[in-house]
Amino acid sequence: MTEQQLSLGTSAARNLATTTKSVPQMQGISSRWLLKLLPWVQAAGGAYRVNRRLTYTVGDGRVTFVTTGADVRVIPLELGELPPLRGFEDEPVLSALADRFTQREYEPGDVVVEAGRPADTVYLIAHGKLNEIGRGEYGDDAILRVLADGQFFGADVLAGDAGEWDRTIKAVTACTLLELPESEFREATGRSDELRDHVAAYRDRPERPQDEGGEARIEMASGHDGEPDLPGTFVDYESAPREYELSVAQTVLRVHSRVADLYNEPMDQTEQQLRLTIEALRERQEHELVNNRGFGLLHNADLTQRLHTRSGPPTPDDMDELLTLVWKDPAFFLAHPKTIAAFGRECSARGVYPGNVDVNGNQVPAWRGVPIFPCNKIPISPTLTSSVLLMRTGEAAQGVIGLHQIGIPDEVQPGLSVRFMGIDEKAIISYLVSAYYSAAVLVPDALAILESVEIAHGGAA
Known part of the structure; x- marks a missing residue:
């Protein structure tokens, strides 16, 4: 038996009421x-326009790779990030050089290079993370740098003045590296006069004075007595500011x-x-x-x-x-x-x-x-x-x-x-x-x- 309704219901009452509304809401609004x-x-x-003091490029870039399945290859023009090859743009020569790199896999804890061994190979990091370990102030091993995807080490081998490794580099994670022995690079330079001349020009290039930020150094004197000749200087600017x-x-x-x-x-x-x-x-x-x-x-x-x-x-x-x-x-x-x-x-x-x-x-x-x-x-x-x-x-x-x-x-x-x-x-x-x-x-x-x-x-x- 249905109870008799004794008062006006809420559904009917809403027909006479004014609804309070919010402005349209939007979930995509963030704090910005x-x-x-x-x-x-x-x-x-x-x-x-951002005007800056002249900064010298020191070749600390990163290289890019292409992957086909499990095979990794460096993009040839990206080899220009290596300091001895910076500015060299002969793509056929760089492509032939890229083909000479061999791929190698390392497990966590593997030593890639060891301090005191001859430096005779260039390494490009396609994937993974490595620790650069050197001798600390009191003889203990210290992690000096962490290297990862796109970075490289051993580029001085290309200029022929690498000597010995002064630091140990050890894999932290599973790593994929591309390696180029010095002998392979020497064979490549023997096949290309342009490449050989470019590397020779890099080796003979005079070192340009720069400060710790890589900017053209401003010469000055301090702490002197008497009347010495003071150095002359000027502040050099970038010729093509961004x-x-x-x-x-x-x-x-x-x-x-x-x-x-x-x-x-x-x-x-x-x-x-x-x-x-x-x-x-x-x-x-x-x-x-x-x-x-x-x-x-x-x-x-x-x-x-x-x-x-x-x-x-x-x-x-x-x-x-x-x-x-x-x-x-x-x-x-x-x-x-x-x-x-x-x-x-x-x-x-x-x-x-x-x-x-x-x-x-x-x-x-x-x-x-x-x-x-x-x-x-x-x-x-x-x-x-x-x-x-x-x-x-x-x-x-x-x-x-x-x-x-x-x-x-x-x-x-x-x-x-x-x-x-x-x-x-x-x-x-x-x-x-x-x-x-x-x-x-x-x-x-x-x-x-x-x-x-x-x-x-x-x-x-």
Whole structure:
């Protein structure tokens, strides 16, 4: 038996009630710390030129490989990254030289080269991680450097002045190396007069004076008495400084006139459409600032400013090592949230507890007083590795800066415009939404990257 209803039901009552609504929500909106933290510089004329002192190239690049199944081959023109071959571009000769490399596999713990043995082979690291071990101050072995994918050692063999290995190099992980014995290179130079002359010119090239940063040295005297002749000098500049042109992210927003006319209470439909579109453009802008191959930070860090973790996951030791590369007033770390979690696990496993710093009312984790900000635009590889960025910021500090241009037509936010494009024959209103931006690293030591950071580990042993 059904009970008789004694009052008005809620379903009927809702027909007379005003529903409280939220504005449209969007899960893709992130904190976008990079956009907030970068100092933004006006790029009049749509470009920004970075003038630097002349820097000599010292051949510390990385080589690239192609893989077919289990076979690895170095790309011939990439051999130009080896200092004795820098500037040599005869592709047939380089291709023949690339064919002379032999592939060899090493297991963890294998010694690739041993200190005191004759240096007679060039090694290219196709895959894996190795420790460069040398004698410490008091006779103990010390890890001097970590070598990984794309790096090489033994290039002096090509110039004929390598002598003996002064350090031991041992595999940390399973490694794939390409090796070129000196005898094979000598045979290759015997078949090519151009290659032989190029190597001879490299060997006979006078050493150019440079400071510890690789810049042309400024001569000066100090601590002298009397009236000695003072050295003359000048500050040499790069003859072809790099220019950063503003990039653009654009889309066309379409709104039907019927929607714009009739459905604007309690919220303006066009305003909400524009708000979410602008949010998406800003997300793309941050993605480009991190990942763009032309100006993105991941691709514009100097090769000398890149580190590999010593053991895999990000440890306090790795973060300290990163700080040694940007020690002049570091501003902040930038890492994927999962990388930050992996760093937290490593700290907990060691009984180390990073502090927090207050940033505009937000409690942000920090290491050595330098805040660590999350950024989900830093990619994670299929093998669950990522990167950690550390930077100094601002023009005055010769750091990393963002570039934009304010005052553009129909500007609604700095460097972002919404331009009315008209109404078509279907009564659809169109707006062109554009964001203009770029980023520049003013000097190499303003940005450093910790690469190949493993985030799949649950913690240190």
